[in-house]
Amino acid sequence: MPRAVNGTISRRRRKKILKLAKGYRGSRSRTFQKAREAVEKGLCYAYRDRRNRKRDFRKLWIARINAAVRAHGMTYSQFICGLKRANILLNRKVLSEIAIFHADSFGVLVETSRSKLNG
Numbered sequence: 225m226p227r228a229v230n231g232t233i234s235r236r237r238r239k240k241i242l243k244l245a246k247g248y249r250g251s252r253s254r255t256f257q258k259a260r261e262a263v264e265k266g267l268c269y270a271y272r273d274r275r276n277r278k279r280d281f282r283k284l285w286i287a288r289i290n291a292a293v294r295a296h297g298m299t300y301s302q303f304i305c306g307l308k309r310a311n312i313l314l315n316r317k318v319l320s321e322i323a324i325f326h327a328d329s330f331g332v333l334v335e336t337s338r339s340k341l342n343g
Contacts, residue, residue, distance in 0.1 A: 284322040292323035296334040306337025 238256050244266075245252060245259035252262040290300035307314070312333065314322075323330045 282316060285316040287324055288320040292327075292330055293334060296331060298338060299300060300336060302341060303334065303337050306339075306341040307333070309340040310336050312336065 230267060239243050240255070241263055244263045247253065248259065248262050251258045253259060254321070286300065293300055293303045314333075319330075319333075322333065
């Protein structure tokens with residue numbers, strides 16, 4: 225009697241990898257060996273980029289705040305320093321949203337920051 229090599233556990237393991245490779249082009253979605261390589265690399269990229277996304281968004285928020293603050297004749301670093309001295313604890317995401325959607329409120333924040341820097 226021949227030895228069984230395609231047991232249910234092996235089949236389940238292969239199907240799991242092939243399911244993750246769904247949507248890949250060519251043999252990367254059909255053959256187990258190529259699919260496994262592609263899935264491992266894809267998972268590595270996903271892990272790395274979950275961290276990079278946080279950096280990218282922070283850079284975007286800072287750029288938006290900087291542009292809005294410069295329109296009021298101030299630099300980003302001076303603005304943040306003034307906010308810290310004024311004990312205004314808003315994160316960069318919220319500051320960015322305020323700068324975009326509530327320009328008048330942002331102007332008040334800039335004036336508060338400026339007064340704490342000078343006084």
